[in-house]
Amino acid sequence: MTLLDLKVGETAIVNKMAGGFRMQVQLKNLGFHEGVAVKLAKKSVIGGPLMVTVNGSNVAIGRGIASKILVSPADDVIEEAHETDSAHGTAE
Amino acid sequence: MKQILLTGQPNSGKSTFFNSLTGYKALTGNFPGATVSYQKGSLNLMGTLYSIVDLPGAYSLIPNDKAELETKKFIINEQDSTIVNVVDASVMSRSLEMTIELIELQRPMVVALNMVDSARKKGIRIDSAKLSRLLDLPVVETVANHGRGTLDVIRATHGAKAPSNAATLHYQRDVEQEVLQLADKLPDDLVRSFRVPKRTVAIRLLENDPFYVKELKRYDEILLKEVENSRHRLEAGHDRPANFVIAAERHNLAMSIFEQVTSFERTKPTLESRLDTVILHPFWGYLILISIFYLFFTGVFKTGAYFEGWILTQFQLLEKALGTWLPLGLWRLITNGFVQGLGAGLGIAVPYIIPFLVGLSFLEDTGYMARIAFLADSIMHKIGLHGKAIIPFVLGYGCSVPAVMAARNLESQRDRVIAASLAVMVPCSARTVIIFGLLGYYLGPGYAIGLYILNILVIGALGRLAAMLDPRVSPGLVLEIPAYHMPSLKNIAAKTWIRLKDFFTVVIPFLIIGTIALGIMEYYHLDKSVNHILSPLTVSVLGLPKAVGTTLIFGIFKKELSLMMLFQALGTNTLTDVMTIQQIVTFSVFTVFYVPCISTIAVLYRETGWKNTLYVIFGTTGLAILLAVAARIVMGVLL
DSSP states (O other), X not given: OBGGGXXXXXXXEEEEEXXXXXXXXXXXXXXXXXXXXXXXEEXXXXXXXXXXXXXXXXXXXXXXXXXXXXXXXXXXXXTTOOOOSXXXXXXX | OEEEEEEESTTSSHHHHHHHHHOSOSOOOSSTTSOOSOEEEEEEETTEEEEEEXXXXXXXXXXXXXXXXXHHHHHHHOTTSEEXXXXXXXXXXXXXXXXXXXXXXXXXXXXXXXXXXXXXXXXXXXXXXXXXXXXXXXXXEOBGGGTBSHHHHHHHTTTOOOOGGGGGSOOOHHHHHHHHHHHHHSOHHHHHHHTSOHHHHHHHHHTTOHHHHHHHHHHOHHXXXXXXXXXXXXXXXXXSOHHHHHHHHHHHXXXXXXXXXXXXXXXXXXXXXXXXXXXTOTTHHHHHHHHHHHHHHHHHHHHHHHHHHHHHHHHHHHHHHHHHHSOSSHHHHHHHHHHHHHHHIIIIIHHHHHHHHHHHHHHHHHTHXXXXXXXXXXXXXXXXXXXXXXXXXXXXXXXXXXXXXXXGGSSSHHHHHHHHHHHTTSOOHHHHHHIIIIIIHHHOHHHHHHHHHHHHHHHHHHHHHXXXXXXOOOOOOEEEEOOOOOOOHHHHHXXXXXXXXXXXXXXXXXXXXXXXHHHHHHHTTHHXXXXXXHHIIIIIITOOOTTHHHHHHHHHHOHHHHHHHHHHHHTOSOGGGTSOHHHHHHHHHHXXXXXXXXXXXXXXXXXXXXXXXXXXXXXXXXXXXXXHHHHXXXXXXXX
């Protein structure tokens, strides 16, 4: 399923961003990475963008791009989720 | 003199930080990409002179758009400066990725942990002492919009050294090894020419940064093979493109640091999210948007018209008085020109421009701008662009120059050219003066609003045409929606003043010289020949008085001039005495659409190239004639 399939208020984990290089860089810049929890905060009119909460900030994403972000549903993930797949490379 | 570079992610408050140090100089805005080119200012702190540079925001040092490229170049070229990394504490996890990239440059650096107050409101608490230890850098908490901590940051730049502990910011073992192996193979003189550390060059090559790859290819093609081999090994081991392997490493490092220094508190849903429920609502959101713009423009008109009448009367009195004192002749013409020029400038422009600029600053500072982009996304797709492209258009209502520059924030060249070319047609504050001061003042606000709507429809139609001629798909919207901020009066006043200053220092002198020049031309009957040459257009096609010819020429220098000099050209302060309603409408339509002013042409040329600029110049002229003739015909039928 993709971001578009989420209902407002639902949280999901990003599995894959199936788009071109630029799109992936743009999304990563704003905190979208595989394994990150995202919440669908707002949905606009048909054809309009989504607003997604990731790491406590809100990002507007057009439908075209949203349809390329594959997610899987996640339960009980807190809103300010900041877990990642593997937080290695500790800086201690 | 020490040079300090303010860098950080978009909308982290660099310009606000800059202003708090150097006095109000930079235009700020609560939306990502408010600053698109650098600005310098100076600060004298305890006898030491600092040159502070405010750079455009960048998510990464591998540039993704023109604004980011400018930042990267500046940082690399100014080797002797200290980097101040401004970090928005409320979105620290992702901001740290940029911090890590900056640390990799191994330069003296200080982190300014900005907006700690809004982070706290969101329930995020950051242990800045620990962060400082982990990064091996001074970390200073700041609230730049209240000027808190900004001077401490400057003090911390003293003795700031390259973060030697950056060794702790290592990637995962296999990736780090690949990086170091490649770094070892890089020849010293090549690395020196890049002026960044070896490890960073290796990372950039693995990330396939086109700049470094191109340089390496020029230098040594065999080495490029080595890079490709390393990349393949990384890709095989991690099952994703090498640049994303590196990006993931940086992300994980950032996350790990973030988790070590942050603690969370549960907070109630903020007012903000409730506000957004209404403001971004599929129905109410648009109603609010239209109401805001309606109130904005009627507010500007009401305030402006109130003062215009009063100021113009004063100047009429002055002119009458002068008429009795001075004998007829050249001197009388010149003083008259001077008084009329100044009167038109102060009486017509200032009353509309001030409320307009205040409103625009307010709009920019609240955070509503990004919401407009959200609401406009589906409409913008119809003209082949996406929501972010609305920002140049909205800024265009202020001035076309920053509007063209704001197109830099768009991802593709095609979007940049289309957005910049269309944004110059949005009536800027100078043309607003014409619409309100002429059309609105003499014929009523209904006409003014009508012209605005016509303008939007025409731009929409042209956008649609551009989308059909060049059907490449726009990359789509990805835009951070910033937190709302209550704009401070001080900041709004400062921004209005920065923008207004240009009016007093450039437009008014221009206007006075222009009106005097016109006075002299009239005296020697030179204006007659200019008007005569233009008369096939002005008189035959548009049906305007012959005397408007010169004003249209002056209007190319500064748009306001076409209206203000109209008074001088026609020798009156009450235009309805000499122009019919039909003529006023035709003149307004023509001046709103025809050729952008010289400054806009220059910036358009710089941003989009001469070919496109020529298209715009001839296109807008043709369009202006077409629309003005249509207006003439329609008004002729109606009246």
